[in-house]
Amino acid sequence: MAKRYGGTYSPGGPTTPQPDAGARFRGRRAQNVSIAARAMYLVPLPLLFAGLGEVMQGDATGMAVELGAFGILMLSAVLLNEGRRAEEAYHARAVARPPAIPRKMFAAVATTLGIFLAAGLAGGSGILGGLIFAAAAGAAQVLAFGLDPMKRKGMEGASEFDIDRVARALDAAEETVADILTSVRGVGDRHLEARVEKMLSAVRDVFRTVEADPRDLTRARKFLSIYLVGARDATRRFAELYSRNRDAAARAEYEALLDDLEASFRQHRDELLRDDKVALDVEIEVLRERLQRDGL
Template structure:
């Protein structure tokens, strides 16, 4: 019985690790820029499940067969659920050092968001909880913009550091006050504060996106100027298709006429 319970515990632990690995992989694939999971959960889940199957099938004098069953279970687990992501997803041309700095800043900011959610959850107010979740969505939009453009960390550092820490402290103090007094004026002031803060974070995310567009316009403008200086953009290439003159030939108007034309040096029947 103890052996069977241990086997069940191993299999259950493997399924838990596999579920966590699938959740981590879904988050990894949903982002254009992401770091690989620090722990290969699906791999560990397959190993635990294989060990559980082998232990459950173990019998005196049949250890080799039990090992084969466990190995087969592990292989089938990996075939069914796949492997964990092994490489980071980075866009081309992005500095890895800048990307790591931005990710560390995002990790610290996510801790502040979790502290805000935990503080407001103590009130048990669905409206306030939804208000904080709306602010959380705006901040995570800024996270996504920063992952795509880590060069904007300098302009977003104050938002992810000072402003977000201030929002966390204000939320904790409001929760401590409201749970005791239920002050409606304090609640109205807090909701107005969150509205203003959410608009500011959304505007910062939009400005990061506009910065990407400006960089693209600059690159295209520089490329056009360079091509013009090198003489690769003539007047004919700037004409619209309908403005370009049609090709005309007095000797060949159709493909058959063109094929019947003599090559240079070839004698015709008249010659």
């Protein structure tokens, strides 16, 4: 029997409000994808084929050198791309510490070593020739991609302790945000994912407020430790339950919690800007009771 098609935008279709499609991008910078950095994964491939050719010829030494150079250059490509991502995260924040591991610097060192093995030992250029090629390759990589950020930024005139305190708190909050996204993506529901992203846009507004005035960190940390961690735990519980049985009641309850959390985050940001400590403490207590009462 024929059935009429009806979608969200069809005449007479469902009128359920859809989450703001732009919310997932609000407050976030577009990722800068470097084709040159990605291409570094392709550069060592000839060494892989050459090493396999040495296996066919029975040259164990040549195989070890060429496959070793391939592995080191692949490691360099991984470090370079991870270093660029860490650098983007650093530049996206108003208050940040430099990356704990200077990945781009290590990538340049790995490139230098890999090219020395490939050119000096496997390529027949000799030790001196290999050193020249290796130094040129390492220098070219540094010139092309730069080095890792080396300085703390933000809070001009503040002590290193204050900068570290803010940076650590925001790093921990960003990890919690990533956990929330990972949990909801495991459900496989685009609508829910967009709804969570909309709520998290309000979370990022709080981050920016703290970065603009780090004096708000003490109150914001207390707020985030309850609201954001509560949202993470609720999302994990909901994802486990909904993935098993697609319980419509649990979904409705979870979406209602998201609405309350989003409103609370936006209200919290306004209270931080007004420096309204009393209203903030009352709001924290109300949500604490809500999270203790609700269980998905």
